Amino acid sequence: MLFRLVRPVKRSDSSLPQFTQRIPRDVLPLVAGRTLVLPLGCETVRVRFTATMRSVRFSLRTRDPAEAKARQGQAAAALERFWVSLRTDAPAALSHQQATALAGELYRAWSDGGAGRTIAVQHMPDGRWERARSMPAEEEAAFASARGKLEAAIEADDTAGLEPTLGPLVDRLLLARGVSSVDADSRAVLLDAFARALRDAFAARERNAGGDYSPDPNANRFPEWQTEQQGRGPEPAKPAPVPAGKTTLTGLVADWWTERQAAGLKPSTHESYRNTVAAFVAYLKHDDAGRVTAEDVLGFKDHRLATINPRTGKTISAKTVKDSDIAGLKAIFAWAVANRRMASNPAKDVTLKLGKARKLRSKGLSDAEAHAILRAALAYQPGKGERPQTAAAKRWVPWLAAYTGARVGELAQLRKQDLRQQGPYWLITITPEAGTVKTNEAREVVLHPHLVELGFPEFVAKAPAGHLFLKLGREGDVLGPLQGLKNRLTEFARSLVPDPNVAPNHGWRHRFKTEGLSAGMGDRVLDAIQGHAPRTAGGGYGEVTVKAMAEAVAKLPRYEVS
Structure with missing residues (x-):
């Protein structure tokens, strides 16, 4: 039997020993283009595999023979796990519990305050988070800033933006579990779980730097890692091989949705993936999943990047192609492989690198922009042939967004029964029962007195039962009409805010937060109104009462337009 080299190698041009190991021949076709993060003592080293690369080489960064040998063995063991995992049939599908358990390791590594130490965090130019020595006051400010950046990424649901920062950490901890890759759905869940864990860890360090070393309630929320088979007895029999009969792409989407719907996945994801597969079938001019190749997916990517959006007249953005089209195909094909419907995932290695978008202004609407929209909404008259529901939406949704900071889609799906009066206060209920809510959780929001004066309750009282601004599709479909x-x-x-550097609908959410903070509204109340997650585990205890919310909302300045 042959054994791989496990001893550090001396280099003629350096006194530091080097790790060197040949890449096994059978995995060479699988590693090109991948980036692997390997442990190196208390640090890590990144290995970027190229098409011509035949060996893994890097400095062990120590002259101590014993330490060099330990680091050599540590890296060799991690590489061996990586080779083994590459030989598996399909990317792993992780549960939310497994993702949270893995994120717990990151949380514990960063939340340790380290009594007697002054070590803060720096966001490095290449996107990594690293520790750096500092004074307590500097440490508190640094962790507060880092926590705020993560909070913004979580709120924006920007998993692509989290990838450069958290992706290597995810990969390293996955590799320690013998997992080289996960499916697209699992990747998104992992990045979100890691972002929330790191946010909570930074909050703990921020409190420590401010002199608060009380027990952190977040430390108990992470479960222990368990594989799917732990506690279930013997391994089940191997599944049947891929059937020889034809498997259609549209059939795969339908069957995938049947399973994922039972697991609570949002209908909006199904709609996105279904549309992607429909466009893919139209591009291929056939519906046979067994005939799909990696070249087909690459061609479809280029086709979509050159496609003109008929609504905007512009080419489809690279972000849409990456996050909707490529991600959708990867998820569907990974599910098909895992369920023995396809032999391999032709989209597995297809990527699209996005450049960092320039930020040229605030994400919130300016005073002039806000007043322009509200003035036009107040005076809006229905266009020729325009549905009454659409006209009503243009009249009321901007005003509701201005005084609630809710997502425009959440307001556009309001129903007659979602408005109620409690004592002197009027409340709307934003609920996934009406259509879709990003957090999948219902919340009540107290209306600003100015909305009552403008006559919103009277408008709702006169409206017919059901949705206020939507005409539902066939069989009660909400999502299609809602998107329209x-x-x-x-x-x-x-038409009123031509600046392309601000989203005129989402800009209300940013503006509401700014206006609320300026008016003295507490963070807890602002988060409850806008449906943001609590910043700490302790923040999830108790409720923001209607009275507390009403008193806070009343602090907001009125929008006086004419």
């Missing part, structure tokens, strides 16, 4: 209405509202707002 959101498009109409975007066109309406964009």
Whole structure:
């Protein structure tokens, strides 16, 4: 039997020993283009595999023979796990519990305050988070800033933006579990779990730097890592091989959705993936999953990047192609492989690198922009042939967004029964029962007195039962009409706010937060109104009462337009 080299190698041009190991021949076709993070003592080293690379080489960064040998063995063991995992049939599908358990390791590594030490965090130019020595006051400010950046990424649901920062950490901890890759759904869940864990860890360090070393309630929220088979007895029999009969792409989406719907996945994800597969079938001019190749997926990527969006007249953005089209195909094909419907995932190695978008202004609407939209909404008259529901949406949704900071889609799906009066206060209920809510959780929001004066309760009272601004599709479909209405509202707002560097609908959420903070509204109340997650585990205890919310909302300045 042959054994791989496990001893450090001396280099003629350096006194530091080097790790060197040949890449096994059978995995050479699988590693090109991948980046691997390997442990190196208390640090890590990144290995970027190229098409011509035949060996893994890097400095062990120590002259101590014993330490060099330990680091050599540590890296060799991690590489061996990587080779083994590459030989598996398909990317792993992780549960939310497994993702949270893995994120717990990151949390514990960063939340340790380290009594007697002054070590803060720096966001490095290449996107990594690293520790750096500092004074307590500097440490507190640094962790507060880092926590705020993570909070913004979590709120924006920007998993692509989290990848450069957290992706290597995810890969390293996955590799320690013998997992080289996961499916697209699992990757998104992992990045979100890691972002939340790191945010909580930074919050703990921020409190420590301020002199608060009380027990952290977040430390108990992470479960222990368990594989799917732990506690279930013997391994099940191997699944049947891929059937020889034809498997259609549209059939795969339908069957995938049947399973994922039972697991609670949002209908909006199904709609996105279904549309992607429909466009893919139209591009291929056939519906046979067994005939799909990696070249087909690459061609489809180029085709989509050159496609003109008929609504905007512009080419489809690279972010849409990456996050919707490529991600959708990867997820569907990974599910098909895991369920023995396809032999391999032709989209597995297809990527699209996005450049960092320039930030030229605030994400919130300016005073002039806000007043322009509200003035036009107040005076809006229905266009020729325009549905009454659409006209009503253009009249009321901007005002509701201005005083609630809710997502435009959440307001556009409001129903007659979602408005109620409690004592002197009027409340709307934003609930996934009406359509879709990003957090999948219902919340109540107290209306600003100015909305009551403008006559919103009277408008609702006169409206017929059901949705206020939507005409539902066949069989009660909400998502299709909702997307159409959101498009109409975007066109309406964009005609008044031409600056392409601000989203005129989402800009209300940023502006509401700014206005609320300026008016003295507490963070806890602002988060409850806008549906943001609590910043700490302790923040999830108790409720923001209607009275507390009403008193806070009353602090907001009135929008006086004419």
